[in-house]
Every structure is written in C-alpha cells, then in structure tokens.
Amino acid sequence: MSETTDTTAVRSAVRVDGESASYLTAGRQDGRPVLLLHGTYWSRVWLPVLDHLADAGLRPLAVDLPGLGRSGGELTLETGAVPALADWVARFASSLQLSGPIAVAGHDIGGAVAQHLLVHDQLDVSRLALVNSVTYDSWPVSSVARFRDPEVVAATTADEILTARRQAVTQALADAATEQRITDYLHPWTDERVRRSWMAMVGAADNRYTRDAVPALRQNTTPKLLVWGEDDDFQKVEYAERFASEMPHTTLIRIPDAGHIPTENAPDQIGRVLAGFFTA
Template sequence: MSEATETTVVRSAVQVDGETASYLTAGRQEGRPVLLLHGTYWSRVWLPVLGPLANAGLRPFAVDLPGLGRSGGELTLETATVPALAGWVTRFASELKLSGPIAVAGHDIGGAIAQHLLAHDRLNISRFALVNSVLYDSWPAPHVGRFRDGNTTEDVLANRRQAVTRVLADVATEPLIADYVDPWTDARVRRSWTALAGAADNRYTLDLIPALRRSTTPKLLIWGEDDLHETVEYAERFASEIPNTALIRIPDADHIPTENAPGQIGRALADFFAA
C-alpha cells in the first residue's frame, strides 16, 4: 500500500508510550474527527472508506494498535486486553488532541475496544458505529482462539493469509491478499498478534451490556451478512437490545465488507457521522 493515494489518504505517526503509533488519515485539519479501530487485522480494513469520510467534511484517523500494522512496540498478554487497549487508544487520541466530540467506529476486536470506550465514557463520543464487530459471546473465532496459549507464532502468517483470502471472497486478488498480510512478515507483529489472540475474552463485551443499554449515543451497525463468526444474528440482537441503534445489512459480503461494498459503506458512515 502506498503512503498516499489519489484520495489524499496519508500515513502519519505520533509517539504513544514511547513507541510509534502509525495511522492513516484524510481530509482537512478542521474536519470533525472520526476514530477508526481495527481488530485482528490492521488499519488497512478502513482504507476503502477514508475517501468518502473525508469528502463529507470529516477527518478520519485509522490507527494501528501497538505492535500491529505499521505501529511500533509489541503487545503482551497484559497489554493486549480490551481494557488495556482502550487505555492506549485514549492516550493516542490525547496525543492528537482529539478532545471531542469524537465519532468512533470499530471492526472485529476493535469493536470491543470501541464498546469499552463508550460504556466507560473514556472519550467524548458523539456517534458510534460497528462494522462486523465482536459482540456478546461471539468471539474469539476458532481460527483465532487456537492461538490463545500465546506461545507459538510459526503458523500466524499462514493463518492470516488463509483468513484474509476467505473473508475477501470475490475481491480476493493476489496483490490485495499480499497487501493485507504484509505486516505479519515481521516476527514482532506475529508475536503481538499472538498476544492479542491470547488475550481475547468475550467477558470484555458481555460485561459492557448493562452500560450500553443505558447509552443514548446514536449507534450504527454495518454488517456483511456472510460472516461465519460475527454473524448478522448478533448484530440483530444488539440492535434490538441497545437503544438508538440502526442496522445496515450488506449482502454478499463477509468479515471485511469495506472491501466488498466500499461506496455503500463509505456513504453510510459519512452520512451517519456528519449528521
């Protein structure tokens, strides 16, 4: 992936906890900030929608969590928990002086981090979105859960390549697959990802439900209907139980629907966040 694209997406970085925190951003400096959080993948999952968000007058920030993607550092079982990562995201937002109100979106385990931030009022969140996020007890998925012992990294690259190929489905070209799996060619990133898998625990989402039921923040769920693990039934349940939640279903899309329907999802997020 190039460091800048024709949609004015650029990669930048700040220092958080003494390590480089890398992020993709687009749009004008004065745009309303949108914080985009990834999970078991990296900031690449948000790239297809950064242009539409910027064109709507927003300023998206798709950050790589520590030790993952292009960020420095290395996760451990202790620093890879949802509460610990929520604290790190709060410090990242502080370094960027994103004092609020902030729109937040999460994908995969990044959605658990986003839910934690909302439930614990860690940021001044004005609007909240989830895209094929972990919910309730939907996680960890079996292909992630088998790394929970936190000791082996030998199979991580092959695991990630297989997972990416499957979830990209009809858009899975060899260059796109290679682009997605590139960070895991680094042993440090593989170790961090193994720590993230080892720290995966659905109690972190289940424990948030009472607070989320009290939340009046506007919420949007966008869901690829073909997801085998974060199934649309979980999204339907969340939309029925958590107030001020709308659900947009994306047919013929899997776990990374931003690649399958970037225009539709970009417009939906832009309209929601800019409202």
C-alpha cells in the same frame, strides 16, 4: 505506503508511550475527528472508505494499534487485552490533541475496544459505529481461540501463522480477495514483532469484556450504527440483529454478498452510510 487502493489517504504518525503510533488519515486537519479501530487485521480495513469520510468534511483517523500494522511497540497478554487497548486509544487521541466529542468506529475486536471506550467514558464518544464487530459472546472464533493456549503459541512457526492469516484474510475479503489485496493485508505479518503482538492480542481475547458492557449499552443513548456483511462466517449477522434489537438508538445496515471486511466488498455504499451517520 504499500497499500495499492486509489485514495488520497496519507500515512502519518505520532508518539504514544514513547513509540510511533501509525495512522491513515485523509481530508482537512480541522474536520471533525472520527477514530477508526481495527481488530485482528490492521488499519488497511478502513482504507476504502477514508475518502468518503473526508469528502463529508470529517477527519478520519485509522490507527494501527501498538505492535500491529505499521505502529511501533509490541503487545503482551496484558497490554493486548481490551481495557488496555482502550486506554491506549485514549492516549493516542490525547497525543493528537483531539478535544470535544469524537465519533468512533470499530471493526472486529476493535469494536470491543470501541464499546469499552463508550461505556467507560474514556472518551467523549458522540457516535458509535460497529462494522462486523465482536459482540456478546461471539468471540474469540475457533481459528483465534487456539492461540490462547501457550503450548500452541510456542509450537507455532512463522510459516504457520502466515498460512493461517492468508486463509483468514482470503475468507474475510470474500469476492474482493485478489492476490494483490491479500498481499497488502498480509504484509505486516512478515515482521516477527508484529506476529508476536498479534498472538498476544488474540491470546488476550476474552468475550467477558463485551458481555460486561451489555447492561451499560442497554442504558446508553449515544447513536449507534451497525454495518454488517451478511456473509460473514466469523461474526454472524444474527449477533448484529440481536444488538440492534436490544440497544437503544441503534440502526442496522446489512450489506449483501459481503464478508467479514465489507469495506472492501462495498466501499462506496459503506462510505456513504458511515459519512451520513457521522455528519447527522
């Protein structure tokens, strides 16, 4: 692994659709599984809290979606859409032979995938956690939405993508933005295939998937937890407040002085909160 955070996490892989699906995990194989889904970043966002979950007796599985992070394959506009990504996550769980209720957490667009899995019963989701996730019509943000234009995609160079990603990562990490951490986060985008997959995912970004989920979420009794960095400029905390007020059995935990990737700003606090929620 290129990740530099001190952790007992290990990187492993399983075959899904004939391609390698890479994931970070920690703890015992017989622990209760927790699927951790990323969005426009990669599994690195979950690394700071994996040991907390493992120490609670859980089996965290932070997977890289196809074509992103360390996973093989390549996304297209079709396979990068939320329903297709949710289908893929269900196949990933099946490849690991995960059975019974599964806790799911999602960050960024991974939160849209998690919501889709819940309301469409693609997995037996026992608990849902959203960490600075997209909700309602909160996305795509302007820095991502421009890549929905094929002409913009065709005219964008590799250096421009890396520069844009560096700016986004630096802003998302907030006070945790050291040069080493930024380098860790950016490393996958040095691969042309990952850049193409990322542009396919953001090109397919469509808030109708989270808007369409709202009626079912309002009727859903699955316990839900929102963990939110209050200083997030991408996914405003006001959306989390609205979600918590409208969706039953939802608790909101606000993380002060934290940005879009609060797991890096307050790993111990968030790790304890997530572990407590998933083991309740």
